[in-house]
Amino acid sequence: MxxxxxxxxxxxxxxxxxxxxxxxxxxxxxxxxxxxxxxxxxxxxxxxxxxxxSKDALLNEAIAAFFEQWTERVEQTLFAGRPGSARELLELAMRALIDVFEELRPQLVLCVEGFPAALRAPALKEKLAESYARCRTAGADMLRRAGEQFGVELPVEPEVLVSVLVAISDGLMLQWLLDPAATPDAGQVVAALAALSGLIA
Known part of the structure; x- marks a missing residue:
């Protein structure tokens, strides 16, 4: 060629x-x-x-690409600041996951619509599972690097923390699409997590 x-x-x-x-x-x-x-x-x-x-493979790739781009945005946010504690590091991550909903609304709708389709399309299900796996791996690596660079000691294993943060982000994404005004922002989420930690410590 x-x-x-x-x-x-x-x-x-x-x-x-x-x-x-x-x-x-x-x-x-x-x-x-x-x-x-x-x-x-x-x-x-x-x-x-x-x-x-195929057409379906193209659509699947487009949905997966959004996950990749969002992960890159989180990385840029984490390393643009200089957190001095695990809480500050967590809040930076949550800002990149939650406080961007308004900006990313069309892509969020696309993402949510992909989930039910994936239940009946094995290829899409596999593609989304791969995207989540890459997100967890990349997120854990980011947290390790951030912890070392900024001297922040993470309270739990990075892989566990990333899985929980993604679950919180996904759940809030659904709530925000239905009722944006009632959805907490990153600061409120971190405060709630800190309060829960105090209750169960």
């Missing part, structure tokens, strides 16, 4: 992913067709098969 062809192929893949995100946000997982994807991306039907194998 010559340089022009390689450039075009790479451009088509990116355009297909962008088109898939647009379609998923507008129509949802079940209602998005291959022709919708072609129209949104300005590509052609053959390019879907060439780059992703």
């Amino acid at each position: 010559d340089r022009v062809a390689r450039t075009e192929a790479g451009g088509y893949r990116d355009r297909l992913l962008a088109g898939a995100v647009s379609c998923l946000q507008e129509k949802g997982y079940a209602r998005t067709t291959a022709r919708d994807l072609v129209a949104a991306s300005g590509t052609n039907l053959a390019s879907i098969g060439y780059h992703f194998g």
